[in-house]
Amino acid sequence: MSRETALRKPRAKIGPGAIVAYILALITVAPLLWMALSAFRPGAEVFSASWPKHLTLDNFTFVLTEVPFFTYLGNSALVSVVVTVVSLFLHTMCGYALARMRFRGRGLFFGMVVSTLFVSLPVILVPLFMVTRALGMVDTYFGLIVPALFNAFGIFLLRQFYLNIPSELEDAARLDGCGYLRMYWHLILPLSRPIMSSLAVLFFLANWNSFVWPLTVAQSENLRVVQVGISSLSGQYGADYQYILAASVLAAIPTVIVFIFGQRRLVDSLKTTGLK
Amino acid sequence: MSRTSLTRLVPRSRPGESRAAFGFVALDGLGLIVFVALPAILALVIGLFNVDGFGKIEFAGLHNFQLMAGDKLLWKSLGITTAFTAMFVPTAFVVSLCLALLVRKPFPGVGLVRTALFLPNVISLVVIAVMWQFLLTDKVGVVPEMLGGVGLGDVSWLGDPALALPTLAFVCVWFLMGYQMLIFLAGLQDIPGELYDAATVDGANAWQRFWGVTWPSLRPTSFFVLITSLVNALAGSLGFDLVMVLTKGGPANSTSTVVFYAYQQAFLYGRFGYAAAICGLMVAISIVITGALFALTRGGRFDES
Numbered sequence: 001m002s003r004e005t006a007l008r009k010p011r012a013k014i015g016p017g018a019i020v021a022y023i024l025a026l027i028t029v030a031p032l033l034w035m036a037l038s039a040f041r042p043g044a045e046v047f048s049a050s051w052p053k054h055l056t057l058d059n060f061t062f063v064l065t066e067v068p069f070f071t072y073l074g075n076s077a078l079v080s081v082v083v084t085v086v087s088l089f090l091h092t093m094c095g096y097a098l099a100r101m102r103f104r105g106r107g108l109f110f111g112m113v114v115s116t117l118f119v120s121l122p123v124i125l126v127p128l129f130m131v132t133r134a135l136g137m138v139d140t141y142f143g144l145i146v147p148a149l150f151n152a153f154g155i156f157l158l159r160q161f162y163l164n165i166p167s168e169l170e171d172a173a174r175l176d177g178c179g180y181l182r183m184y185w186h187l188i189l190p191l192s193r194p195i196m197s198s199l200a201v202l203f204f205l206a207n208w209n210s211f212v213w214p215l216t217v218a219q220s221e222n223l224r225v226v227q228v229g230i231s232s233l234s235g236q237y238g239a240d241y242q243y244i245l246a247a248s249v250l251a252a253i254p255t256v257i258v259f260i261f262g263q264r265r266l267v268d269s270l271k272t273t274g275l276k
Numbered sequence: 277m278s279r280t281s282l283t284r285l286v287p288r289s290r291p292g293e294s295r296a297a298f299g300f301v302a303l304d305g306l307g308l309i310v311f312v313a314l315p316a317i318l319a320l321v322i323g324l325f326n327v328d329g330f331g332k333i334e335f336a337g338l339h340n341f342q343l344m345a346g347d348k349l350l351w352k353s354l355g356i357t358t359a360f361t362a363m364f365v366p367t368a369f370v371v372s373l374c375l376a377l378l379v380r381k382p383f384p385g386v387g388l389v390r391t392a393l394f395l396p397n398v399i400s401l402v403v404i405a406v407m408w409q410f411l412l413t414d415k416v417g418v419v420p421e422m423l424g425g426v427g428l429g430d431v432s433w434l435g436d437p438a439l440a441l442p443t444l445a446f447v448c449v450w451f452l453m454g455y456q457m458l459i460f461l462a463g464l465q466d467i468p469g470e471l472y473d474a475a476t477v478d479g480a481n482a483w484q485r486f487w488g489v490t491w492p493s494l495r496p497t498s499f500f501v502l503i504t505s506l507v508n509a510l511a512g513s514l515g516f517d518l519v520m521v522l523t524k525g526g527p528a529n530s531t532s533t534v535v536f537y538a539y540q541q542a543f544l545y546g547r548f549g550y551a552a553a554i555c556g557l558m559v560a561i562s563i564v565i566t567g568a569l570f571a572l573t574r575g576g577r578f579d580e581s
Contacts, residue, residue: 018383024375025392028450032395034418035407047416090304097300101293109305116312118507118565122516122535123558126542126551127318130327131310150307180296209400211517216543227402231521234406241410248403259398263391267458 032252039245046242059246063233069247071222072229077254079144079214079225080207084200087149092196095158096188100170101180110159116152121212129216143217144225148207154199161195162188194265201262205255226251316559323553333549340553350554352529353537356441360533361509363445368505369498371449372456377490379457380464390461394454401451401513405521408447409434437530440523444531447522448514456501463497464490499572507565511535511558534558 038046040055063069097103098110121128128147129138137143169191173183189196211227218224224232230251234244259266326336344350379390396404411419412433420429433443471489480488508514515533519525525532525540532540534554542551 014383017378017381018385021378021383021389022385024378025389028454029392029395031407031411031450032399034411038410047413047418049418049421090307093300094304097297101297101300103294103297103301106297109301112308112313115563116308116316118562119312119316119559120507120512120562122513122539123511123555123562124312124315124319125535125539126548126555127315127322128311129542130318130322130548130552131315135310146307147311150304150311152308152312155304155308174290180292180300184300205398209402211400211402212513212520212539215520227400230402230406234409234521241413244406245410248406252399252403255398255400256395259395267394 035245036249039242039249041242043240043242046245059242060250063243063247063250067229067233067243067247068221068224069226069229069250072224072226073250075144075223076208076226076251078141079148080204082145083148083207084203086145087151087154087203088196088200090149091151091154091158091199092189092192093184094155096162096184098155098159099162100165100167113152113155113159117156119152125212125216128213132217138217139219139223141223144214144223147217148210148213151203154203157199158192158195161192165191197262198265201258201266204258205266208255208258319552319555319559321556322549323556325549327548327552336549340550343550344553344557349529349532350534350537353532353534356530356532357510357515357534360441360445360515360531361506363442364448364509364514365502365505367445368449368452368456369501372453372501373460373494373498375453375457376460376464377486380461390454390457393457396451397455401517402521404447404451405518408443409522412443434523435527437528440527440531444518444523447518448509452505452508452514456505459501460494460497463494467493503565503568507562510565511562 037052039059040057041048041052042054042056042058045052098106098113132138132143132147137146169187170183173187178186209227210225211231214223214225215228215231218228226247230244230247233247237243323340324336324338326334326339375393379386379393411417414420414432414435415429419433420431423429423431431439434440467490471493472485475485475489511534516535516539519531519533519536520539523531525536535558538551538554538558541547541554
């Protein structure tokens with residue numbers, strides 16, 4: 001809160017620190033801006049280090065017409081949106097039960113959530129692939145979506161959030177004769193709106209950007225997601241950077257948009273991942 | 277143990293509570309077990325078996341672990357992962373802490389500056405990899421072009437086995453510094469201003485205020501940043517996605533991290549059992565680090581109470 005009030009004071013002066021910060025910020029985004037600019041250059045000039053004399057949309061047209069890039073974008077959108085929505089439902093229910101309800105094995109269950117917090121995908125990739133294959137989900141949308149749903153971090157964060165909601169609200173709902181499901185739907189979900197939107201931004205970005213799992217689990221071209229598409233483009237058109245860059249820009253646009261609109265939310269959720 | 281704390285929180289059990297709770301956790305619980313816990317356990321166990329790409333399984337005893345002991349490339353990849361971690365973790369830590377201190381106090385456009393510093397983190401690692409490949413392309417890329425002015429135009433940042441790993445670490449720092457900066461900013465906000473006022477009254481200069489107030493107060497934050505970036509560097513996507521696209525483990529295997537090596541063993545050579553044995557080793561290392569984290573922060577922010 002104190003930061004917000006501090007931010008609203010525009011009286012601060014531009015000191016040497018601020019100038020260093022401006023320069024560093026510019027250096028940080030320069031590679032991204034250069035990539036975006038180069039994606040609009042004609043193929044022969046893609047490596048040119050000078051300011052472009054003319055810009056073209058040909059690279060984008062090529063990627064969208066000669067490569068099934070719309071399919072890739074569609075697959076990524078489908079997977080990211082479904083995973084985000086479904087996992088938010090699952091994790092809010094689970095987190096709520098872990099924080100506010102009593103049941104046998106709760107400690108054990110929470111122990112499992114905590115101990116899987118730092119299990120990273122690359123490390124379990126091979127056995128996860130074997131499990132998914134045993135379930136017959138390899139090369140299906142289920143294989144892309146289902147294993148991505150279960151995220152100990154999301155459950156953990158939501159549980160921490162629900163620990164802090166006042167129990168008077170639940171008591172009042174209970175007095176009104178609310179069952180658990182109605183309480184969840186009419187009380188808990190509306191209360192969780194802020195943290196859910198933070199997590200939605202986080203989950204969407206993570207799934208839109210995910211690469212290794214889709215690469216491993218989906219072989220057919222019609223299941224290809226955008227990140228895998230770019231990686232295969234770079235194998236196919238290695239020398240024709242203009243196409244790869246155009247594809248990269250197309251893949252980055254949704255994340256930048258989500259980031260700009262969900263920035264405050266994302267920042268909040270990132271800050272809570274480790275602290276408080 | 278949980279029973280006593282619960283009786284304290286909720287005086288009386290309610291009818292149907294347990295059944296409802298099971299309903300609430302059922303799907304997520306099942307999914308976590310099948311898609312996270314089971315693979316993690318399998319990673320530890322499957323090393324005892326020979327598994328090929330078609331799902332044939334036979335008991336192999338310690339064979340895979342004996343193979344690991346004699347696998348020079350695996351040892352090399354362990355060395356590479358260690359070297360990468362040693363380069364990346366401290367650099368990212370120092371850079372992001374400095375950035376956080378720099379953008380801590382408001383100045384015109386501070387929000388925009390923070391956004392800009394964080395921006396690389398929202399782009400996918402695949403795009404990041406492709407982009408740096410393009411920027412660093414030998415001779416014609418914009419970076420060699422610009423460095424030509426200081427006589428570094430002929431350096432092959434991704435093609436020289438001695439430079440590829442440091443280049444990778446640099447890209448990772450650039451990618452992750454904004455995220456760690458935000459974590460540090462959150463930690464900095466929690467430091468009461470009175471501490472600084474008191475230090476100033478005592479005549480401390482900026483340097484002394486940092487080491488006397490900021491640094492000790494930031495300890496939990498620093499600890500969190502260190503552990504997460506450590507786990508990420510050892511076994512996370514950083515050492516994997518980027519390697520997959522940016523260097524493919526090369527040149528001359530100089531960027532072949534352990535997780536990348538295991539992936540190749542499984543999906544290139546079909547040696548699933550052996551790859552799982554390697555992953556098992558990494559799971560074990562991750563568990564040790566996580567265990568250390570929770571042991572060291574007991575009673576702190578991660579604790580249940």
